[in-house]
Amino acid sequence: EAGVVQSPRYKIIEKKQPVAFWCNPISGHNTLYWYLQNLGQGPELLIRYENEEAVDDSQLPKDRFSAERLKGVDSTLKIQPAELGDSAVYLCASSRAGGAGDEQFFGPGTRLTVL
């Protein structure tokens, strides 16, 4: 079974430029998560989708970040414009459902560097 796929794996941009990350969850997984992981920290949730509905986006900085999961399968996370402090690893994860008993599987992440 294929795991969570993310692209690109690495991205280097200059500040104020836009950037987008793509995620394809494990087939059949209804719940999709985007996390941000800074160096030396654990992942922090940005947004959680149940199918195509964003059920928790309380930690998403909505002035510059946006996300979509139009058909309830793959998802895109966008930053516009990027700031120096956005340099981090952006992880996508998926699970069959959103409960405690449903293991979350993480993708390899996109490592963003903002210059």
Place this chain on the structure above:
Amino acid sequence: RKEVEQDPGPFNVPEGATVAFNCTYSNSASQSFFWYRQDCRKEPKLLMSVYSSGNEDGRFTAQLNRASQYISLLIRDSKLSDSATYLCVAYGGSQGNLIFGKGTKLSVKP
């Protein structure tokens, strides 16, 4: 105060050693707890769930003390391949999401 707190380490131990990691959580409404493992520059992967009765998986033992809001992970007979960062995770709270600690870095030396 962070919801999940861990000693960041690093813990440097020789092969064969027993090492214990501790973690505390602040939200008493947290329902479930886990340990994830994250290798350098890789994604986190579930190591094991943590139950009040304690649970064991080979060389790994996890325990939960709800009264003290304390979680532990014990690794016996450490292997070089155990070198990684171990993330303590709580599930629950108002939104029912995973809350990760900063992680504890373990380095097992020959």
